[in-house]
Amino acid sequence: ACWGRNNYGQCDAPDSVFTQVAAGSFHSIGLRQDGTIACWGSNTYGQGDAPDGVFTQVAGGLFYSIGLRQDGSIACWGLQSQGPCNAPNGVFTQVAGGVAHSIGLREDGTIACWGRNEYGQCDAPDGVFTQVAAGYFHSISIQEDGTIECWGNNGAGQCDAPDGVFKQVAGGVAHSIGLREDGTIACWGSN
Numbered sequence: 264a265c266w267g268r269n270n271y272g273q274c275d276a277p278d279s280v281f282t283q284v285a286a287g288s289f290h291s292i293g294l295r296q297d298g299t300i301a302c303w304g305s306n307t308y309g310q311g312d313a314p315d316g317v318f319t320q321v322a323g324g325l326f327y328s329i330g331l332r333q334d335g336s337i338a339c340w341g342l343q344s345q346g347p348c349n350a351p352n353g354v355f356t357q358v359a360g361g362v363a364h365s366i367g368l369r370e371d372g373t374i375a376c377w378g379r380n381e382y383g384q385c386d387a388p389d390g391v392f393t394q395v396a397a398g399y400f401h402s403i404s405i406q407e408d409g410t411i412e413c414w415g416n417n418g419a420g421q422c423d424a425p426d427g428v429f430k431q432v433a434g435g436v437a438h439s440i441g442l443r444e445d446g447t448i449a450c451w452g453s454n
Contacts, residue, residue: 402434
Protein backbone atom coordinates (compact mmCIF):
# COMPACT_ATOMS: atom_id res chain seq x y z
CA ALA A 264 0.00 0.00 0.00
CA CYS A 265 1.28 3.49 -0.86
CA TRP A 266 -0.06 6.87 0.23
CA GLY A 267 0.94 10.53 0.09
CA ARG A 268 2.13 12.67 -2.78
CA ASN A 269 1.73 10.87 -6.10
CA ASN A 270 2.83 13.40 -8.71
CA TYR A 271 5.04 10.84 -10.50
CA GLY A 272 2.97 7.73 -9.84
CA GLN A 273 5.20 6.71 -6.93
CA CYS A 274 2.10 5.57 -5.05
CA ASP A 275 0.68 3.49 -7.91
CA ALA A 276 2.01 0.15 -6.71
CA PRO A 277 1.66 -2.77 -9.11
CA ASP A 278 -0.36 -5.83 -8.22
CA SER A 279 2.06 -8.41 -6.89
CA VAL A 280 3.21 -10.08 -3.68
CA PHE A 281 6.21 -8.31 -2.19
CA THR A 282 8.63 -9.17 0.62
CA GLN A 283 10.28 -5.74 0.92
CA VAL A 284 9.80 -2.15 -0.25
CA ALA A 285 11.96 0.98 -0.44
CA ALA A 286 11.52 4.56 -1.60
CA GLY A 287 13.58 7.13 -3.43
CA SER A 288 12.51 10.73 -3.73
CA PHE A 289 9.94 10.27 -6.49
CA HIS A 290 10.03 6.52 -7.13
CA SER A 291 9.28 3.32 -5.26
CA ILE A 292 10.92 -0.08 -5.37
CA GLY A 293 9.47 -3.46 -4.46
CA LEU A 294 11.12 -6.84 -4.04
CA ARG A 295 8.73 -9.49 -5.29
CA GLN A 296 8.32 -12.85 -3.61
CA ASP A 297 10.31 -14.49 -6.43
CA GLY A 298 13.27 -12.13 -5.87
CA THR A 299 12.67 -9.94 -8.92
CA ILE A 300 12.33 -6.16 -8.62
CA ALA A 301 9.49 -3.85 -9.63
CA CYS A 302 9.90 -0.05 -9.73
CA TRP A 303 7.23 2.60 -10.21
CA GLY A 304 7.10 6.38 -10.23
CA SER A 305 9.64 8.75 -11.77
CA ASN A 306 12.12 7.22 -14.20
CA THR A 307 13.84 10.42 -15.36
CA TYR A 308 17.31 9.02 -14.74
CA GLY A 309 16.57 5.33 -15.26
CA GLN A 310 15.99 4.71 -11.55
CA GLY A 311 12.97 2.61 -12.50
CA ASP A 312 14.82 0.35 -14.94
CA ALA A 313 15.56 -2.53 -12.59
CA PRO A 314 17.96 -5.17 -13.87
CA ASP A 315 17.01 -8.81 -14.26
CA GLY A 316 18.05 -11.30 -11.65
CA VAL A 317 17.21 -12.54 -8.18
CA PHE A 318 17.67 -10.12 -5.29
CA THR A 319 17.42 -10.26 -1.50
CA GLN A 320 17.13 -6.53 -0.69
CA VAL A 321 16.32 -3.17 -2.32
CA ALA A 322 17.09 0.42 -1.33
CA GLY A 323 16.40 3.83 -2.80
CA GLY A 324 18.47 6.97 -3.16
CA LEU A 325 17.45 10.39 -4.42
CA PHE A 326 17.39 9.52 -8.14
CA TYR A 327 18.80 6.00 -8.10
CA SER A 328 18.02 2.48 -6.88
CA ILE A 329 20.12 -0.28 -5.35
CA GLY A 330 19.60 -4.01 -5.29
CA LEU A 331 21.47 -6.67 -3.37
CA ARG A 332 21.77 -9.76 -5.56
CA GLN A 333 21.37 -13.27 -4.24
CA ASP A 334 25.15 -13.79 -4.52
CA GLY A 335 25.83 -10.71 -2.33
CA SER A 336 26.94 -8.43 -5.17
CA ILE A 337 25.41 -4.99 -5.63
CA ALA A 338 23.50 -3.69 -8.65
CA CYS A 339 22.72 0.01 -8.95
CA TRP A 340 20.78 1.97 -11.57
CA GLY A 341 19.71 5.56 -12.10
CA LEU A 342 21.61 8.86 -11.81
CA GLN A 343 25.32 8.10 -11.86
CA SER A 344 26.83 11.60 -11.99
CA GLN A 345 28.06 11.79 -8.39
CA GLY A 346 29.10 8.17 -7.95
CA PRO A 347 26.35 6.62 -5.79
CA CYS A 348 26.10 3.72 -8.23
CA ASN A 349 29.83 2.95 -8.38
CA ALA A 350 29.54 0.08 -5.92
CA PRO A 351 32.70 -1.79 -4.99
CA ASN A 352 33.12 -5.48 -5.62
CA GLY A 353 32.63 -7.90 -2.78
CA VAL A 354 29.97 -9.81 -0.89
CA PHE A 355 27.45 -7.68 0.99
CA THR A 356 24.55 -8.41 3.33
CA GLN A 357 22.83 -5.01 3.25
CA VAL A 358 22.69 -1.77 1.23
CA ALA A 359 21.34 1.73 1.83
CA GLY A 360 21.09 4.93 -0.22
CA GLY A 361 21.19 8.63 0.60
CA VAL A 362 20.97 11.65 -1.70
CA ALA A 363 24.09 10.77 -3.68
CA HIS A 364 26.00 8.34 -1.49
CA SER A 365 25.51 4.65 -0.84
CA ILE A 366 26.47 2.30 1.96
CA GLY A 367 27.04 -1.42 1.96
CA LEU A 368 27.52 -3.78 4.87
CA ARG A 369 30.08 -6.40 3.89
CA GLU A 370 29.79 -10.06 4.79
CA ASP A 371 32.51 -9.61 7.43
CA GLY A 372 30.60 -6.75 9.12
CA THR A 373 32.77 -3.91 7.79
CA ILE A 374 31.26 -0.96 5.96
CA ALA A 375 31.93 0.37 2.47
CA CYS A 376 30.65 3.80 1.37
CA TRP A 377 30.83 5.41 -2.06
CA GLY A 378 29.53 8.46 -3.91
CA ARG A 379 29.30 12.10 -2.88
CA ASN A 380 31.29 12.88 0.26
CA GLU A 381 31.28 16.63 0.94
CA TYR A 382 30.13 16.14 4.54
CA GLY A 383 32.17 13.02 5.25
CA GLN A 384 29.12 10.78 4.81
CA CYS A 385 31.35 8.22 3.06
CA ASP A 386 34.09 8.23 5.71
CA ALA A 387 32.93 4.99 7.31
CA PRO A 388 34.41 4.09 10.69
CA ASP A 389 36.42 0.96 11.30
CA GLY A 390 34.82 -1.86 13.19
CA VAL A 391 32.25 -4.61 12.87
CA PHE A 392 28.62 -3.62 12.36
CA THR A 393 25.24 -5.32 12.05
CA GLN A 394 23.19 -2.73 10.15
CA VAL A 395 23.58 0.44 8.06
CA ALA A 396 21.27 3.25 6.97
CA ALA A 397 21.62 6.50 5.05
CA GLY A 398 20.12 9.93 5.52
CA TYR A 399 20.46 12.72 2.98
CA PHE A 400 24.02 13.67 3.86
CA HIS A 401 24.73 11.45 6.86
CA SER A 402 25.21 7.76 7.55
CA ILE A 403 24.16 5.58 10.47
CA SER A 404 25.24 2.15 11.66
CA ILE A 405 24.73 -0.27 14.50
CA GLN A 406 27.86 -1.70 16.06
CA GLU A 407 28.18 -5.30 17.23
CA ASP A 408 27.26 -4.27 20.78
CA GLY A 409 24.04 -2.57 19.60
CA THR A 410 25.25 1.00 19.99
CA ILE A 411 24.90 3.52 17.17
CA GLU A 412 27.62 5.30 15.26
CA CYS A 413 26.82 8.19 12.88
CA TRP A 414 29.00 10.23 10.53
CA GLY A 415 28.54 12.97 7.94
CA ASN A 416 26.48 16.15 8.15
CA ASN A 417 25.47 16.94 11.73
CA GLY A 418 24.00 20.40 11.19
CA ALA A 419 20.75 19.49 12.94
CA GLY A 420 22.10 16.96 15.41
CA GLN A 421 21.17 14.00 13.19
CA CYS A 422 24.48 12.33 14.12
CA ASP A 423 24.10 12.85 17.89
CA ALA A 424 22.79 9.35 18.57
CA PRO A 425 21.55 8.55 22.06
CA ASP A 426 23.05 5.85 24.23
CA GLY A 427 21.41 2.46 24.36
CA VAL A 428 21.16 -0.84 22.54
CA PHE A 429 19.44 -0.75 19.15
CA LYS A 430 18.38 -3.31 16.55
CA GLN A 431 17.46 -1.08 13.60
CA VAL A 432 18.21 2.44 12.33
CA ALA A 433 16.89 4.67 9.55
CA GLY A 434 17.81 8.11 8.22
CA GLY A 435 15.80 11.04 6.95
CA VAL A 436 16.74 14.43 5.50
CA ALA A 437 18.12 15.83 8.76
CA HIS A 438 16.98 13.38 11.40
CA SER A 439 17.65 9.78 12.40
CA ILE A 440 15.54 7.06 13.98
CA GLY A 441 16.54 4.06 16.04
CA LEU A 442 14.54 1.05 17.19
CA ARG A 443 15.75 0.05 20.63
CA GLU A 444 16.16 -3.57 21.70
CA ASP A 445 13.11 -3.18 23.98
CA GLY A 446 10.93 -2.07 21.03
CA THR A 447 10.83 1.64 21.87
CA ILE A 448 11.87 4.30 19.36
CA ALA A 449 14.42 7.09 19.69
CA CYS A 450 14.61 10.00 17.24
CA TRP A 451 17.23 12.74 17.02
CA GLY A 452 17.99 15.66 14.76
CA SER A 453 15.66 18.18 13.12
CA ASN A 454 12.15 18.16 14.58
